[in-house]
Amino acid sequence: MANQPKAATFAHLDDAKLGWFHLRAVIVSGVGFFADAYDIFVISQALPMIYQVYYGPTYISGEYPVNLPNINNTLPLPKTPQNTKVDFNTHHLNGIHVDAWMKASTNWGNLVGQVGFGVLGDKLGRKKMYGVELIIMIVCTLGSTLSASMANGWSILVVLSMWRFFLGIGIGGDYPMSAVITSEFANVRYRGMMLAAVFAMQGIGIMIGGIVYVATLAAMKSQVQNDYTALDTVWRIALGFGIIPAVGAVYFRLTIPETPRFTVDVIGNVAQAESDVAKVLDMNENANNVTSNWENAVTNTGGTIAVKENSFTEFMDYFGQWKNAKTLIGCAYCWFSLDVAWYGLSLNQSTVLNLINFNGPQKIAVNVTTGNVTSSTKITPPLDIWNLFYQVAVGNIIIAFAGTVPGYWFTVALIERLGRKPIQYLGFGVITICLAILAADWDNISTQQTNFLIVFTIAQFFFQFGPNTTTFVVPGEVFPTRFRSTGHGLSAAAGKIGAIIGIQAVGPYFTANAQPVLAAFSVIMFTGFLATWLIPETAGKTLEELCGEEDGPAIPVAGVGSAEALLA
Numbered sequence: 043m044a045n046q047p048k049a050a051t052f053a054h055l056d057d058a059k060l061g062w063f064h065l066r067a068v069i070v071s072g073v074g075f076f077a078d079a080y081d082i083f084v085i086s087q088a089l090p091m092i093y094q095v096y097y098g099p100t101y102i103s104g105e106y107p108v109n110l111p112n113i114n115n116t117l118p119l120p121k122t123p124q125n126t127k128v129d130f131n132t133h134h135l136n137g138i139h140v141d142a143w144m145k146a147s148t149n150w151g152n153l154v155g156q157v158g159f160g161v162l163g164d165k166l167g168r169k170k171m172y173g174v175e176l177i178i179m180i181v182c183t184l185g186s187t188l189s190a191s192m193a194n195g196w197s198i199l200v201v202l203s204m205w206r207f208f209l210g211i212g213i214g215g216d217y218p219m220s221a222v223i224t225s226e227f228a229n230v231r232y233r234g235m236m237l238a239a240v241f242a243m244q245g246i247g248i249m250i251g252g253i254v255y256v257a258t259l260a261a262m263k264s265q266v267q268n269d270y271t272a273l274d275t276v277w278r279i280a281l282g283f284g285i286i287p288a289v290g291a292v293y294f295r296l297t298i299p300e301t302p303r304f305t306v307d308v309i310g311n312v313a314q315a316e317s318d319v320a321k322v323l324d325m326n327e328n329a330n331n332v333t334s335n336w337e338n339a340v341t342n343t344g345g346t347i348a349v350k351e352n353s354f355t356e357f358m359d360y361f362g363q364w365k366n367a368k369t370l371i372g373c374a375y376c377w378f379s380l381d382v383a384w385y386g387l388s389l390n391q392s393t394v395l396n397l398i399n400f401n402g403p404q405k406i407a408v409n410v411t412t413g414n415v416t417s418s419t420k421i422t423p424p425l426d427i428w429n430l431f432y433q434v435a436v437g438n439i440i441i442a443f444a445g446t447v448p449g450y451w452f453t454v455a456l457i458e459r460l461g462r463k464p465i466q467y468l469g470f471g472v473i474t475i476c477l478a479i480l481a482a483d484w485d486n487i488s489t490q491q492t493n494f495l496i497v498f499t500i501a502q503f504f505f506q507f508g509p510n511t512t513t514f515v516v517p518g519e520v521f522p523t524r525f526r527s528t529g530h531g532l533s534a535a536a537g538k539i540g541a542i543i544g545i546q547a548v549g550p551y552f553t554a555n556a557q558p559v560l561a562a563f564s565v566i567m568f569t570g571f572l573a574t575w576l577i578p579e580t581a582g583k584t585l586e587e588l589c590g591e592e593d594g595p596a597i598p599v600a601g602v603g604s605a606e607a608l609l610a
Contacts, residue, residue: 055302055319056230056584061326067227068236070298071220072243073291074176078213079247081183081284082148083388085206087255087434088277089144093130094427095274096191096198098123101133106424107408113424123270125424127402131550138550140199146545147203149385151210152217153538159215160531163222164352164524168304172219173295178212180288185209187282214538218531221518225526226301227322230584234457237515242450245506249442254283255435259428266428273431303585307523310349352524360525365590369520370529372576376466377513377537379570383477383563384505386544386552391441393553397494400437402430445499449506461581462512463574469508470571476501477564484557509570513537519580522589 058064105118119125131137155175163171185205191198220240228236258279265272302315302322350356361367387394395401405420457465476497480487487494513533521529552559580588 052303052306052319052584052586054323055227058229058323058326060229060232063322063325064228064232064236066294066325067224067298068239070291070294071224071240073287074216074220074295075240076243076247076250077176077179077284077287077291078216079244080251080287081179081209081213081247081281082152083248084251084254084280084284085145085148086388086391087251087431087438088281089141090127090130090434091273091277091431092198092202093128094123095271097130097134098126098128098270101128101130102126106421110408110423111406119424121424124427127422127425127427127430139546142546142550144199144203144206145549146542147206148210148213149538149541149545151207151212152214153210153535153542155211155214156217156531156534156538157214158211158531160218160528160534163219163527163531164308167300167308168219168223168226168527169298169300171215172223172298173292175212175215175219176288176292176295178215179209180285180292182206182209182212183281183284183288187278187285214534217514217534218527221514221530222527223298223301225518225585226303226523230582232458233519234462234515234581235454237518238450238454238457238511241511241514242454242506245442245447245450249439249447251280252435252439252442254280256432256439259432259435263428263432266431267426270427273427276431303523307349308352350524352528357525357528360522368576369578370532372573373513373517373520373529373533374536375573376470376509376570376577377517377533378540379566379573380470380505380509380513381537381540382544382548382566383473384510384544385541386548386559386563391438393556394441394498395434395437397488398437398440398491400433400440402433441502444495445502446506449503449508450511452503452507453511456507457511457515458581461579462516463577463579465507466509466512466516466574466577467571469504469510469512470567470574472504473501473508474564474567474571476504477560477567481557481560481564484560488556509574516577516580519585520578520588522591523585526585 102121102123104121106115106121108115108118110119113119131141134140155178159171159175182205186202186209189198189202189205191201221237224236224240225233255276258276259266262272262276266276299318299321300309300314302319305311305315305318361370392401403423403425406423407418407420409416409418453465479497480494480501487497517530517533518526548559548562578588
């Protein structure tokens, strides 16, 4: 019986009805992804507040002229951090690059975490690593929240960026671990939907980030309007909120069982896997049986089999074959190309917020007299600093609701019906067209708020109902168990290289060079469309079928004895 194919070995797991244990796995993984996205994107609204509080007094100077519209001041008004937004990028040494580094520091950590946790997840097991990434996130979120300048040393930006880098390691580790655990516990019919639902929590995290800023600013309106330094409390509350979902999920992650596929394919303990699958199926049937008190009563009796190694040599041999290498290349490049544009746009939204009038007051024409010469010029008028940041927070919520959040859940609903590749082709194709339209007609469309919003919202929708979700789903399905976590981690890390390029190499020049940047993004999206050909369609297939190991026999180790087929 032990010599049956793996496809039969895992038949009960693959054919199981969608049940309570599946729901638990999605929620536990999804809450982590909520925290991941929240922590990554919340920084884009925190940084302007930090610049205002810590650099406003140094970089803001001068006066507003007399007779300003709606103010009618008879004397010049001094510019202060209370009525003027600091231009950090212009005044600070290498300001645009410092700003880009602050936004990208988490992604550098992601890169390390995705590769590191990916490899360790295959070496040590999913269970031993799952939850560690959340502990890192909790500690580093707390550190980020309490960041401060040193009296004779690092500035607050240096300290914060260090915490954000290590926070990124934890976030990066969540990608391969959550994807692989969800995939290996899922049934065939709903595996893509479960993975997409986990990833869809990213959209909720982005949306909640805006809501937390709006709520905090609303609660502290009078304090901020009386003293701009109260913004120092606002951004700390917003960053600190990310601890809450992570704390809520850490216990359940630490107590999740090892996946039966890892137990069989890497450890070789069939009896333990048989026991674990039985418990999973029992929990699926009855919500009252869903528990984190998971006792491994069976250890190594009567079911040990020989397994293939997950060594570096075996890794190179496996991916040295073109049929396997092209899948890894396809997953990695598609994720890379996506993240160049996705992060390049998402963490540099000031241009978008300006176009939809949610980034402060419009410039006004005033008469300025120099000597005996009076000329007309446009300036940004004095502003209510509270209202500025409140507008930005509301604008980010609008962008999230307009296309981002709905796109994720359309994928959840349709991924099993349409398949992964059609959705990815469609997404890359539509985004390519949208960005090409924006680039080709930028001079006109950038002055037409409605037309711009229509095209931008369509692009945002198809980022999520498209490659942003499928590039996460497919790598969790196509690699063999012994390399699944590593393969997903490498694919995700390629995406973060793209994100770093989008944020640091392109982002600083987006505002002044929107047209060529959008054109470049469009071309990169088209290359992602072409690279989708390299990946297989995974819908309706078992994990063993997808990696070509469904017929691998479970060979008993000499002297151990045969074992019953898993739940046969």
